[in-house]
Amino acid sequence: MKISFKKEGLNIELPNFAKVAPQLEKSAGIILIGTLILLSLLAFAYFYSKDLILSYNDSRAHMDMARLIIDNLKPGFAQLGGVWLPLPHLLMLPLVWNDWMWQTGLAGSVFSMFFYVVSGIYVSKLLAFVVKDKFSVVICTLLFALNVNLLYMQSTPMTELTLLSFSIAATYYLLRWVQSDKLTDFLLLSLAVLLATLVRYDGWMLFLLTALSIFIIRLRKVLISLKEKPFFVKVRIALTNSSLWGILLMYGLLAGLGIALWVLWNWAIFKDPLFFLTGPYSAKAQQAVISGAGKLFTEGNILLSVSAYWWAMADNVGLFVFLSALIGFLIAIKEDKFNDTFVVLLTLLAPIFFHISSLYGGNSVLVLPELKINVTEGLKGTLFNARYGLMILPAVSVFTAYLIKKGNFIRWLVLVLILFSYLMMAKEAYVIDLIDGQMGSSSLRVGDVSTWLKENAPGKGLILTALSYNNALAFSTGFDLKRFIHEGTGKYWQSALENPQEYSQWIVMANGDVGDPVYNALIKNNHSNFLKYYDLSQKFDFLNVYKRKEVPKNFVYIHDEQFKVDDANLRFIGVNSYDLIYRSTGEIASTLSSAKASGFEVVRLWVFGEGDFNVLQPKPGEYNEALLDNLDYILATAGKLNMNVILTLSNYWEAYGGVRQYLKWVDLPNDKPSDLDRFFTDSRVRTIYKNYVNAIVLRKNTLTEINYRDDPTIMTWELMNEPRSSSLSTANVVNDWFSEMTSHIKSLDKYHIVTTGIEGHFDNLSINPYTTGPTINDVSNNVSIDVLSGHLYLDYFDPSVSANNFSIVNLWTAFAKNAGMPFFIEEVGFSKKPDDNGGIDRYTLYENLLESARKNNLQGLILWNWALKTDDSFGISPLDPGDAELIQLFKSYSERLKNDV
Amino acid sequence: MSNRSNIIKINVLLMVTFIITTVVLGIIVKGVAGNLSANDVYNLQARTQPFELSPERGRFAIVQSLFEYRRLDFPKEVARYVIPDLAYRDGKFVTLFPPGVSFISSPLYYLGKQFNYSQYFSFLTVSIFAIINVFLIFKIVALLTSNKYAGILAGLIFLFSTTALPYAITLYQHHFTTFFILLSLFLFLKKKSITSLLLSYFVFALSFIVEYHAALFILPVIVVITLKFIDIKVGKKIIVKLSYSIFVAFLAFVVGIIPNLAFSKYVYGNMFQLAGTVRGVKNVQVLEPDIEAARSNSEQAVDSNKSLSNFFQMSNVANGFQVLIASSERGFVFYAPVMLLSIFVIFVFSKSSDDNKKTIRLVFVVQLLILILYLMWGDPWGGWAFGPRYLIPLFSCNSILLGVVLNKYGKNLLMLALFSVLFIYGLAVNTAGALTTNALAPSKEVESASLPKVQYMFNFQMISDNHSSSFVYNNLLNQYFDLKTFFFLIISVVSVLYLINLILLYRSEYEN
DSSP states (O other): OEEEEETTEEEEEEEOGGGTHHHHHHTHHHHHHHHHHHHHHHHHHHHHHTTOTTOBHHHHHHHHHHHTTTSSSSOSGGGGOSSSOSHHHHHHHHHHTSHHHHHHSHHHHHHHHHHHHHHHHHHHHHHHHHTOOHHHHHHHHHHHHTOHHHHHHTTSSOSHHHHHHHHHHHHHHHHHHHHHOOHHHHHHHHHHHHHHHTTOTHHHHHHHHHHHHHHHHHHHHHHHHTTTSOHHHHHHHHHTOHHHHHHHHHHHHHHTHHHHHHHHHHHHHHSOTTHHHHSTTSHHHHHHHHHHTTOOTTTTOHHHHHHHHHHHHHHHHOHHHHHHHHHHHHHHHHHHTTOHHHHHHGGGGHHHHHHHHHHHHTSOOOBOGGGTOOSSSTGGGGOBOGGGGGGGHHHHHHHHHHHHTTOHHHHHHHHHHHHHHHHHHOSGGGOHHHHHHHTSTTBOOOHHHHHHHHHHOOSSOEEEOOHHHHHHHHHHHOOOGGGEEOGGGTHHHHHHHHOHHHHEEEEEEESSOSSOHHHIIIIITTTTGGGGTEEEEEEOSSEEEEEEOOOOTTOEEEETTEEEETTEEOOEEEEEOTTGGGSOHHHHHHHHHHHHHTTOOEEEEEOOOBSSTTSSBSBTTBOOHHHHHHHHHHHHHHHHTTOEEEEEOOBSSSTTSHHHHHHHHTTOOOSSHHHHTHHHHOHHHHHHHHHHHHHHHTOBOTTTOOBGGGOTTEEEEESOBSOOBSSGGGHHHHHHHHHHHHHHHHHHOSSSEEEOOOOOOOSOTTTOOOOOBOOHHHHHTOTTOOOEEEEEOGGGSOTTTTTTTOHHHHHHHHHHHHHTOOEEEEEEOOOSSGGGGTTOOHHHHHHHHHHHHHHTTOOEEEESOBOSSOOSSSOBOTTOGGGHHHHHHHHHHHHHHHHHO | OOHHHHHHHHHHHHHHHHHHHHHHHHHHOBOOSSOOOHHHHHTOOSTTSTTOSHHHHHHHHHHHHHHHSSOSSBOHHHHHHHTTSEEEETTEEEESSOSHHHHHHHHHHHHHHHTTOHHHHHHHHHHHHHHHHHHHHHHHHHHHHSOHHHHHHHHHHHHHSSTTTTTSSSSOSHHHHHHHHHHHHHHHHSOSOHHHHHHHHHHHHHHTTTOHHHHHHHHHHHHHHHHTTEEEEESSEEEEEEOHHHHHHHHHHHHHHHHHHHHHHHHHSOTTOOGGGBOBOOOGGGGSSOHHHHHHHTSSOBOGGGOHHHHBOGGGHHHHHIIIIIOTTTOHHHHOGGGGGGGGHHHHHTTSOHHHHHHHHHHHHHHHHHHHHHHSBSOTTOSSOSSOGGGHHHHHHHHHHHHHHHHHSTTOHHHHHHHHHHHHHHHHHHHHHHHSOOOOOOGGGOTTOOSOSSTHHHHHHHHHTTOOOBHHHHHTGGGTSOHHHHHHHHHHHHHHHHHHHHHHHHHHHHHO
C-alpha cells in the first residue's frame, strides 16, 4: 500500500487482488479446509472454555449411550437401545472408553467437528455445482460455516452435524449422478443416505425424498424420450419402464439397508420390529406426558406446526438471512423452472417435511418464544428443541446464493443483512441453540443435585434413577456408571422398581408426574410404599433424592411385612400395662421385670391423661413432670431389661380424659359420637395434640440422658388408643389425621415406627359388626402409615372367625401381606369366666390363638392386661396362681415365635 | 397557461399550504397557559394534559432546569416529575434522554416565557420542525420528479395522514430525527459540493444529541455522500483518491458531536456514556429526603443489562412485526394505511433514471434500517402511545416514495381515489389522536382492557366527550364550538387543501 498527498486529494495505492485470484483459486480446496478446521477448533475452544459443551441433556445421553456398552452393570451392544439410531454411538465407541474423553464430551465433539468440516466442503461443492458464480459460492459457504448455532452444535457431542454432512453429501451426489449418470455417484449417493438413516430419523425422510427425486427425474426422462406419443400412452409406458423401477429398486436396497437393519435390530433385541416407533421410549411415548397435559399444541394443528418450524428455521439461521433465502427460493423456481437441478435441491428441504409432519403427528415437540406457548412452566417451557431448525441451513445457503448472484445492489444489501444478522447472533445470549441447551427444556440442570450427591453419596451404594436423569447425573457426579440402576440394566432395573430397597441405597426421581418411570413405579403405581424404607433426603427443583433408611443399632424397624432389629426378625408376645406410668417406681420395676421373666418382650402403655390435676397433661401445654419422670424410669428400666415399649399418646375413650377432654378445652360439644369427629379436624385441638406430642417425643430422659427419639427401647409411637370416626362415611377425617400426625412425628423423630392404634375392623360387616371407621382397609390405603394393627376381643368379631378357629388372624395377616405391611395384635384379652367366652376356657382360647398366630406369621400380639394385682376378668398377673399355667404357655410360644422367624 | 403564471400559481399554493399547515398545527398544539413551575408540571400528568406521558416531561425537565435553575441536572422538585425516566449519578438526578430535543426547544421556551406561555412555545418548536419536514419532503420529491404538486401532496400525507401529526404538537424527538434524515437525503440530492458534505457530516454528528439511532438511520446517506468524494480506479493497482474535503467533513463531525459529548461529560461524568444506559431511579422514595439512600441505590450507576445492543434482539422481530405492522393498537395498517401505496414504486423504479434509482434505493435502505431496528426493539409499542410513533421517520421516507408514485399515477383516477380515501381515513384517525391523547397503554399492560381493541376508537370517544388537549381550543375556541365540530373543521380544511393539490396534480400534465 502506498499513500501520497496530491493536490486533488489523498491517493492510496493498493494491490489488485483480482490479479492473484486465479492463484488463490488453485489453492481454494486447501484454504477452504484450513478455514473450516480453524473455525471448528476456535469454536470448540471457546465453548469448551465456557463449559458449554455438555449443556444439552441429550449430549450427555449420547455419550452415555456409547459408554454404557462397555461400562455398565450389564454391558454389551444391546445398550445401543432401540430408539436413538446407533451410528453416532458406534462412532464414539473407540474414544468414549477413555474417562477424560467421555467426561469432557470430546469423544463425541470430535466427530461433530469432523462432520462440520465435511459439511462445509460439501456445501461449497454443491454451491459451485449449482450457482457457478464464485462470489456467491464463497459468501454462501461462509454463510453456512459462520452460523453461530452451527458452530455451537459442532462443538457438542450431538448428532446434528453428522446428519447434516451425510444429507448434503447425498444431495451433492444425487445432483452429480443426475447429470453424469455414473455408477460411482449413484453408489456414493446411496452410501450417504444409508449412513444418514442411521444417524437421525430425519435421514429417513431424506431417503424418501431422494427416492422421489430419482423417480421424478427418471420418469421425466422417459417421458421426454417418448415425446411423439399421446400423453396417457407415454405415462403408461413410462410407468412400466423396467429401467426406472430397476434403479429405484437398487436405490431402495442400498440406501434403505440401514432402515432395514434397524428394524431387524429392534426385532431381535426388543422382540418388536417397530419398538423404536411404539416402545416406551419412542418419541411418541416421550411426548405423551406433554400431550396428556394438553400442551402438545402442534399435535393436529398444521398451522402451529408450520409456524413452529418456521420460527425454528428463522431463529437458527437469522431472520433476515432466512427471508433472503426465501426470496432466493422463489428466484430458483423462476429460473430453474422445476428442472432436474431444482428437483434435486428440494431434497435439502427434507427437514421441513420431516419436522412439520412430526409436530403435526404429535411425535415431536418444538417450542420457541415467538409462538407464545409454554409446555411446562416458566422460561424453560418456552424453548424446546430449537435446534431442529438448524437442519435447514444447507438449503438456506444454496437458495441465498440464487439471490446474491442477482446483481450488485441486491448482492451488497443481502451481504449487509447477513453480516448484520450474524453480528446480532454472535452473542451467547442470542445463540438460540445454546440458550435451549442452557435454559430451555432441552437442558437439564442437575448441578445442584450432583453436588449434593457428591457430598452425601460417595462410595459404592447403587443409585436408582431413570436414564433421562442418569445421563446428566453420571456426568456431573463423575460416579462410576456401574453405580447406576437404569433402564439399561435389565433385571436390576425390573427388580429395583418392585423392591428398590433390595438394591438401591439411593433413589433419584422426578418430584412430579412427568413420565419418569421410577416415579411411576414407586409413587404412582405402588402408592409410595417405598417410603417405608427410604427417607426423602433432599428436594430439588424437579428432582427428589431418597436415601435408604439406616436405622441405628437396636432400633425396631420395618422390612417388607416384618419387624426387625439389627437385621433379625422380631416376632413377639407382649403385654399391655396400660397404667404403668401412674404406678410407683417400685411397682414399675416389678411389673417390667416379672413380664420379662414371663417371656414378654414388649410392653404397651398409655402415655396420656388429660384434664385432671394428677394426669400427664392437666391443661393444654402443662405437663406433669412427676409422671414424665416415671416415664423416664420406665424407659430406663425396660432398656436395661432389653424390652421394647409402645407408647400410646392419646385415648379415643373417656378414660384419663381422652378426646372429649380435648374438645372441652376448646369449648366444642362432646356428647354425640359425631361431636368427637371434631377432635380430628379442629385446628386448635390438633395444635394442642401436636404440642403434647412435641413435649413427649422431644423429651430427654433425665435418668439415661438419652433423647426419647434416639432411644431404641421405644418400639413405636402410637397415635391414639382405638381411634374411631363416628361412621364409615367420616372415616377420612381420622385417616387424614393419621397422615398429618404421622408426618408430624416423623418430622421430629426419623427412626421410630408410628402406629395408629386402630382395632383392625374390616369393611366387611360379616366379619365384624362395627359401622365406625376407619377400617383396616382405609388405613392400608394411607401411604403415610407403616403398620397395621388389630384388637381382638371375642365380642368384636363374628364367632365364625374368632373363637372357633381364630381365622381372623389369617384374615389379618393375609390382608397385611397383600398391603405390604406388618400386622400385630396390640390388644387381646379373654375373660377368666368361660361363660363370657361361649363356654370355652381362656387357656384353650389362648392356645388356639397362639397356634394360629404362629402358623400365620403374625408379627406380635400383646395381651390385655399385665399388672401386679389379681382380677376376675381379663387380667394376667404374676401374683395370680391361676395364671401360672397360662404364663408358661405364653413363655413357650414366645420362644417358638422367636425360633420360627 | 404560461410557465411564469404556473410558477406563481404553484408558489401561491405552496404558501397557502404552509400557512394552513402552520395554523392547523398552531391551534392543536398541546398546552396550558402560563409559565409553569416544577410543581405545575407534576400536576399536569392527567390524560389530555400536556405532560400526560413521561417522554414530554423528561425533555421539558431539561429545559426547565436550564432556564429556571441554571443547571443541566435536575433539582429534586423537577426530578419528582421526571420519574420513571430519571437516573441518579454522582449525587445528581439526571435525565435518561439525550438532550437534543430540549436544547432545540429552548429558544422558544425562552421566548414564550416572555409572554407567559413557556410550555406552549417550547412544544411549538416540534411543530415548526414538522412543517420544515413537510417542506423537505416537498423539495426532495420535487428534485426527484420535478412535480411540485406531488411534493406538496407527499408532505401533506406525511404530516396529516400518519402518526406524525399527534407527535408534531408535543415534545417528542421523532420530528427532529425525521428532520435530520430528510436533510441528509436532501443534501445527497443536491449537486456535489463541499458545503453539502460538511453540512451532512455536521447533521450526522448533531443527530446523536437528539436520538442515538437517528445517526444510524443517516449513516447510509452519509456513506453515499462520502462516496461522491472518493474516486476509485482499478487497473494493475487499485488507486483510491480521497478528497481532502472528507477530512474537513470529519472536522465538521467533531464540531457537531461536541455538544453531545460535553453534555454526557457534565451530566454522566463520562463523555461516551449513552443516556439510556444509566441505571434508572424508579422509586419516588429515594427522592425523599435522604439523598444518601439514592446514592446507595445507584452504586452501580451503569446498568450492565442496558447496553445498546441489549435493546435490540432478533427474537423480538416476530412481535415487533405484529405490533408495528398489523396490530390494531399500533400497526401502521390501522394508523397510516396510505403508506401501503408506496408498493407501486416497484413499477416506477425500472423506468426511472439511474440517479433516481440510486435515490430510491437509498430511501429504501434507510427505511429498511428503521424498520429492522424497531422490529428488533424490545418495546415496539413505544410505551403508552398513539399509533406507531417509532415509524414516523420511516413514514417521512415512505412519503418521498409516495410522491414518486403520485407523479407517475397523477392522471390515474382510480389511484387518486385510492390515495384520497386512505389519506382522509388517516387524517381522521390521526387528528382524533392529536386533539385528544397519546396516553394509550399497550394492551399487554392493561389487564382489564378498558381500551377498545382498535385503540383510536378511544380517541374518537374522547372527541365525542369533548376532552381536548389543544391549548388554543381549550382556552379560546371552545367558546364557539364543541370539539366534534372543531375536529370536523380541521379535517375539512386539510382535506380541501389536499384535494386542491390533487386536482392540480391531475390537471398539471395537461397544463404543462
